[in-house]
Amino acid sequence: MCLREVKKVRIMQLMTMSSMDETHIDSLLPIEISSFRNPWGKLSFLDEISNQHSYSYVLTIPHGSDDQVVAYICLRQIIDELHILKIAVRRSYRRKGIAYRFLADCLCAVSKQGVRAVFLEVRPSNSAGLHLYRKLGFHIVGKRPKYYLDTGEDAIIMRILL
Numbered sequence: 786m787c788l789r790e791v792k793k794v795r796i797m798q799l800m801t802m803s804s805m806d807e808t809h810i811d812s813l814l815p816i817e818i819s820s821f822r823n824p825w826g827k828l829s830f831l832d833e834i835s836n837q838h839s840y841s842y843v844l845t846i847p848h849g850s851d852d853q854v855v856a857y858i859c860l861r862q863i864i865d866e867l868h869i870l871k872i873a874v875r876r877s878y879r880r881k882g883i884a885y886r887f888l889a890d891c892l893c894a895v896s897k898q899g900v901r902a903v904f905l906e907v908r909p910s911n912s913a914g915l916h917l918y919r920k921l922g923f924h925i926v927g928k929r930p931k932y933y934l935d936t937g938e939d940a941i942i943m944r945i946l947l
């Protein structure tokens with residue numbers, strides 16, 4: 786095992802994955818704001834976690850007497866399809882394999898719940914996202930022209946069959 790892998794394993798061992806609830810939102814909002822051009826606000830997260838078709842998870846790490854959110858993911862299931870609405874990792878924890886492990890674990894879990902295909906949309910300018918999804922086995926299956934109103938970028942649609 787190389788040193789980088791040892792570091793990755795140690796970080797993942799300190800983390801806990803749980804369903805997102807209201808108590809996580811204040812900790813994850815700064816990640817959201819620094820990660821997305823059009824960040825969701827508290828109400829959007831509250832809506833999401835109360836939606837019966839939504840699955841939202843957080844990875845937390847002990848931080849003083851509290852837990853700090855290190856990463857989160859929001860997923861929506863539509864019959865046997867899953868849509869990844871967003872995934873983000875706190876900046877200081879990026880490039881440590883966290884998103885890869887987090888998503889790989891989620892894909893493994895949903896494949897056991899009857900999900901057959903997972904879709905997402907990503908900006909062509911988001912090279913971190915594109916590389917992450919390709920590494921996980923997603924393929925480009927289409928695009929939505931001028932989907933992102935702020936930049937006029939197309940959305941790249943990616944899919945993985947489970």
Ligand SMILES: CC(C)(COP(=O)(O)OP(=O)(O)OC[C@H]1O[C@@H](n2cnc3c(N)ncnc32)[C@H](O)[C@@H]1OP(=O)(O)O)[C@@H](O)C(=O)NCCC(=O)NCCS
Nearest residue numbers: 820871872873874879880881882883884885913914916917
């Ligand atoms: C995209 C994001 C979730 C990746 O999280 P991460 O924990 O840093 O990713 P990982 O360390 O698990 O990286 C896994 C793979 O993704 C790719 N990757 C991640 N960050 C990258 C970057 N900045 N540039 C190029 N490739 C990158 C690499 O292929 C990497 O594998 P490698 O380390 O073996 O090269 C993170 O950068 C982020 O939160 N970005 C802002 C939000 C966002 O864009 N979300 C995706 C669209 S919803």
